[in-house]
């Protein structure tokens with residue numbers, strides 16, 4: 001019989017996630033991912049004006065609100081049968097691109113880096129940078145008073161589990177602080193076209209309500225240049241340095257090895273072509289994606305809803321005391337299979353399909369630089385690496401979308417809300433494939449269902465008892481100290497979970 005270990009909460013992620021693992025002879029043999037809080041967006045959207053949906057669903061999350069807003073207006077574009085003007089499509093891409101950039105930067109530096117970088121190295125800092133000196137004082141205080149503050153932001157630490165080069169650590173800590181500034185800049189850049197952040201004001205069916213002029217294009221361009229330099233010369237090199245220092249993490253946290261991406265950043269109003277293509281990869285085979293194959297099981301979820309429904313028939317009936325249920329997440333499946341979503345799924349779909357020569361070239365260069373086989377990308381370190389590569393590709397594409405904008409041309413197509421209709425909005429959030437399904441009757445929302453990236457990744461078991469992707473990635477992981485199961489935390493964080501999104 002193994003030892004049971006519960007990590008509750010998993011820190012440095014968004015939302016309330018607990019992990020229960022069973023460890024036998026230093027190896028995880030069973031895992032449960034538990035989403036710990038019900039929210040109810042799908043319930044209280046019913047009966048509302050459909051035009052409220054993109055505002056309300058953005059409140060699902062403060063990190064990826066743009067993608068919820070975009071999914072909602074894509075669903076409404078379909079329900080109202082609107083064709084977008086080019087500027088409307090491009091401005092949506094630029095707002096969503098800025099949101100991806102900030103999200104990926106925060107994930108690496110502020111949520112994950114301290115799994116690998118030794119914050120205590122700052123106590124050896126001998127320079128004069130006032131902010132680093134202040135941080136040094138703060139960390140010394142935390143270390144000296146750790147009985148008083150056992151869970152303070154930079155603690156607990158796990159001795160001998162970090163990068164051991166003091167200079168590299170201090171450099172990375174400096175970048176941790178710089179990244180806060182970069183995240184602020186990315187927010188400012190988005191707000192040029194979306195009014196405010198985190199919850200954008202200008203995302204509406206038919207395009208965006210913001211006007212494009214030359215000054216806004218210049219303002220966006222000036223910030224994008226700074227972000228691009230940071231991504232290219234700081235973020236990506238830092239991830240590569242961590243990858244070189246922890247090569248064993250290219251062999252850990254493989255997961256289900258099935259990948260799903262809906263595709264994101266529309267390149268045309270009249271086709272489904274997206275800058276990052278969608279698709280399904282199972283057993284290394286690429287297949288076109290078919291949204292009718294999505295279902296959500298609830299056997300182990302705290303809902304009494306019908307299990308196995310397609311989202312158009314989806315129900316959200318909370319059942320907090322349901323026997324056998326262990327999570328507030330539903331269990332989405334594609335064609336009955338467990339699927340990983342996220343940057344890794346996007347990159348694998350693009351690479352295996354051959355639909356993005358840019359992705360193929362970028363990945364080939366990177367794996368050859370690191371001297372790893374392609375399969376090693378399906379791992380804890382692979383997820384960090386492709387997230388950083390994706391950030392660079394998106395930032396570079398934002399320059400091209402800016403170039404395509406036409407100052408003073410229309411950004412929105414007028415529309416009327418029909419008394420009844422249906423639509424689906426499929427896009428990608430930073431953490432993966434995101435779908436919103438809307439059904440309208442009597443000009444009101446009759447049903448609204450969201451299937452969200454972390455719902456896929458952190459799903460509990462499905463009706464057949466098959467674990468979710470994070471559960472599978474944990475099973476088989478070696479844990480060197482059962483009291484400090486940092487390996488398990490690193491596996492979970494590589495997926496960048498957001499339980500606020502996942503339960504919605």
Ligand code: NFE
Pocket residue numbers: 014060061062063064067068103429430431432434452453454455497498499500501502
């Ligand atoms: Ni709350 Fe989100 C993203 C969405 S994850 S962060 O990215 O959609 O489930």
Ligand code: MG
Pocket residue numbers: 042330449450451452504
């Ligand atoms: Mg849902």
